[in-house]
Amino acid sequence: MFKELNISTENRYQLVDITEEIEEIVKESKVKNGLLLVFVPHSTSGIVLTENEKGLKNDWIEIFKKLTSGIDFEHNKIDNNADSHLLSGLIGQGRVLPIKDGKIIRGTWQQIFLAEFDGPRERKVIVEIITKN
Amino acid sequence: MFKELNISTENRYQLVDITEEIEEIVKESKVKNGLLLVFVPHSTSGIVLTENEKGLKNDWIEIFKKLTSGIDFEHNKIDNNADSHLLSGLIGQGRVLPIKDGKIIRGTWQQIFLAEFDGPRERKVIVEIITKN
Amino acid sequence: MFKELNISTENRYQLVDITEEIEEIVKESKVKNGLLLVFVPHSTSGIVLTENEKGLKNDWIEIFKKLTSGIDFEHNKIDNNADSHLLSGLIGQGRVLPIKDGKIIRGTWQQIFLAEFDGPRERKVIVEIITKN
Numbered sequence: 001m002f003k004e005l006n007i008s009t010e011n012r013y014q015l016v017d018i019t020e021e022i023e024e025i026v027k028e029s030k031v032k033n034g035l036l037l038v039f040v041p042h043s044t045s046g047i048v049l050t051e052n053e054k055g056l057k058n059d060w061i062e063i064f065k066k067l068t069s070g071i072d073f074e075h076n077k078i079d080n081n082a083d084s085h086l087l088s089g090l091i092g093q094g095r096v097l098p099i100k101d102g103k104i105i106r107g108t109w110q111q112i113f114l115a116e117f118d119g120p121r122e123r124k125v126i127v128e129i130i131t132k133n
Numbered sequence: 134m135f136k137e138l139n140i141s142t143e144n145r146y147q148l149v150d151i152t153e154e155i156e157e158i159v160k161e162s163k164v165k166n167g168l169l170l171v172f173v174p175h176s177t178s179g180i181v182l183t184e185n186e187k188g189l190k191n192d193w194i195e196i197f198k199k200l201t202s203g204i205d206f207e208h209n210k211i212d213n214n215a216d217s218h219l220l221s222g223l224i225g226q227g228r229v230l231p232i233k234d235g236k237i238i239r240g241t242w243q244q245i246f247l248a249e250f251d252g253p254r255e256r257k258v259i260v261e262i263i264t265k266n
Numbered sequence: 267m268f269k270e271l272n273i274s275t276e277n278r279y280q281l282v283d284i285t286e287e288i289e290e291i292v293k294e295s296k297v298k299n300g301l302l303l304v305f306v307p308h309s310t311s312g313i314v315l316t317e318n319e320k321g322l323k324n325d326w327i328e329i330f331k332k333l334t335s336g337i338d339f340e341h342n343k344i345d346n347n348a349d350s351h352l353l354s355g356l357i358g359q360g361r362v363l364p365i366k367d368g369k370i371i372r373g374t375w376q377q378i379f380l381a382e383f384d385g386p387r388e389r390k391v392i393v394e395i396i397t398k399n
């Protein structure tokens with residue numbers, strides 16, 4: 001099953017919690033056991049699983065800056081978003097999670113986030129569910 | 134096929150080689166061709182594929198420290214493990230590997246590790262195998 | 267479906283665009299809807315999705331150096347490639363992408379790259395396609 005979510009971001013770097021939307025799609029799919037792929041068809045955003053805690057979300061912004069600081073990027077002569085591309089490729093544009101008994105297996109503090117690295121933008125999130133044989 | 138492993142960790146940062154346990158599960162599954170998902174339902178640990186060499190395992194600890202050093206984390210006012218969350222999200226909580234002719238396709242020096250970022254703790258590793266059509 | 271690509275790399279750190287080869291394999295497979303796993307059975311190379319722009323590819327080399335600089339690696343006493351192992355594990359040795367209507371869903375600037383961290387070498391890329399039920 002394929003589904004597409006549309007998400008608007010507001011800041012250059014931002015974590016958007018999409019757990020509820022993804023869980024709704026899994027429920028609607030009626031798939032009992034399988035694999036869930038959450039994927040962004042973009043090269044300047046990503047998907048990350050982390051805790052939805054205000055302070056931690058700010059800490060993510062700080063580590064995004066730290067990881068890409070101190071380099072005079074060549075790509076910025078063309079488009080001022082080398083950092084966005086590098087963070088997207090590094091964090092990764094997708095995550096795969098197990099589905100069991102109709103539910104995503106995930107930890108209590110393991111929410112699903114769209115990670116924006118070049119906002120504000122309109123983003124798509126592709127959700128694909130593969131049923132087990 | 135779903136299986137769950139229980140792993141006890143001993144140190145704050147630690148790599149635990151779980152290759153043998155995972156290979157045993159693949160063998161038991163009798164799946165010839167498919168996909169293997171190795172996943173932790175946690176937000177302060179991860180899965181990483183790397184060589185099981187003593188010096189390299191220490192180098193991993195050093196790079197974990199380097200990646201998260203020099204930031205005064207907000208989350209630490211609530212729970213002193215912002216570094217653990219960030220490393221978990223960055224490294225990722227899962228890896229997908231191919232299964233062919235009943236075996237995991239992997240390199241000679243590509244072992245499967247649980248990466249602990251907030252130990253000592255009791256961890257679960259979810260192993261899911263999807264058969265090819 | 268399994269396919270194996272053989273890729274020769276020329277530099278220690280290098281990004282090799284393999285998008286065309288992967289798309290050809292997806293086309294040949296005649297799979298309409300499913301999942302694509304692109305995976306390297308190696309512990310000193312990786313797979314990354316990013317834009318194929320000359321400046322950005324140089325920026326990737328700079329961030330690879332930045333991420334692993336300033337540490338006196340223990341593994342280098344045995345084999346002088348601790349940085350290669352760490353980057354491989356950090357970036358990850360695989361990516362999973364959706365296939366819909368016979369095509370990989372990906373962004374315009376989201377090309378598929380083999381990331382070499384210990385070249386020049388001969389590398390294998392495993393391509394596995396799982397059909398949806």
